Amino acid sequence: MRIPTPGGTLHAVRGVSFDVQPGEVLGIVGESGSGKSVTLRALLRLHAPPIQVTGEVGYGGENLLTLPPSRLRGVRGGQISMIFQEPMSALNPVLSVGEQITENLAEHRGLRGRAAQDRAAELLDLTGIPSPRARLRDYPHQFSGGMRQRAMIAIALASEPKLLLADEPTTALDVTIQDQILRLLLRLREEMHMGVILVTHDLGVIAQTCDRVAVMYGGRLMETAPVTALFRQPRHAYALGLLRSLPGGGAHRVPLQPIPGGPPDLRVPPTACAFAPRCAYVTPACLVAEPPLLEIAPGRASACVHAAELPGPQEPQTAPTSMPARQVGA
Structure with missing residues (x-):
């Protein structure tokens, strides 16, 4: 992936290759600037020109990078859904949460009217939001950070996807809400038998939720392994x-060992x-x-x-x- 900048072309991602199976959680971990989020967005062709993305994204026997827009529309948000990093900016502030869920239901499930409202309430209930039918009328600013993240998950699950892309879904949440969100994703993974690609910079999240992990640095994969082995x-x-x-979990205080220096200029x-x-x-x-x-x-x-x-x-x-x-x- 190449991104034009005033200072030259940024080679944001180079030679990244991985797969994910149904029902599996693959974690992608690395510090900020390693290429995690741009890789996730590239899977659904969310990068617009002049950004250049080359290679192949294989799904259902087809390359998503060459699909015509009309066919890609059925995959994006339908069979593959995405939870974006910051729900306050990802959610539309002038539409109610219910409208944003029913929009997805109408596009990918063909549900409208009362049927869409009922399913939207079921999805909010599934993600643990109390009084779900009443909250459909609320706007994103009326939800707390954890509830906005749950609303984003409800929108992503509306189409009953086979693959869920989660871009740091617990960023800026306190540890209690973070644990609830992660447990929710794991439960939904089991119930819906969907694959999950989880992007994070938190190795604790990787240890708690993932089956396999891919470590990224400088726009490349440095290591891939089962979580326990890593x-x-x-x-x-x-x-x-x-x-x-x-930080260690022992009784004695031990100085942290930070990695010196900073990421490379790509x-x-x-x-x-x-x-x-x-x-x-x-x-x-x-x-x-x-x-x-x-x-x-x-x-x-x-x-x-x-x-x-x-x-x-x-x-x-x-x-x-x-x-x-x-x-x-x-």
Whole structure:
């Protein structure tokens, strides 16, 4: 994906490839600017020109990137729905919540009038909003943050999608509401047997909800793995850094280990490992070329030269045998 900017073309996403199965929750994690949200929007062709998106998005035996608009309209919002990151800006402030749900029901389920109102109330009730029929008349500003997020979920579920794209659905919510939203998504996943792609920067959310995880950095996938395997033994230095930056749950206070430096400038595509300037395990082998994402075990892939040599998240920081570890600027 290429995004024109005044300072040059931004190569926002490069060579990203993943799949999701029915009933599975795939998490995409990474810090801000890693390419998570733009990847999710690209799946539904929500990027308008002059942004350029190339590649293939396979769904139902077709490439969504080449579908004519009339056919894409039936997939977008019908078979694949999306929960956007900020419900206050995603919801239309001049339409009632009920109108926004029934609009989706009319477009993708053919329901109108009383039938649409009844189904809209059922959806609000399904997402845990009290007095759902009365709340259909309310506007987004009359809902709390957690209720607006639930309303967004109700709109997304109105078409009974087979795949749900959730772009940081718990951002800016307190931990109690966050837990309720995540439990709701998992319950609906079970009941509707739909696949879910969950974008977040919170590894705690990944641990609580996902079956598999894809770690993104600098517009590329750095590692893909089952969630349990990633938390037990990450196979990319960036994933290891993310895990080590989490606060521990022990009785003793331990200083956090932040990742030094900042993300790369993607207006200049990296010619070596994009994480190398911030990595404590960098060696000359990391600087030869940009490491490809390679399968290292069944269901696992890594784009790290030292995937087999990295310590566990709780182990002391050690260097690959080929060169002493160094910090940025050393």
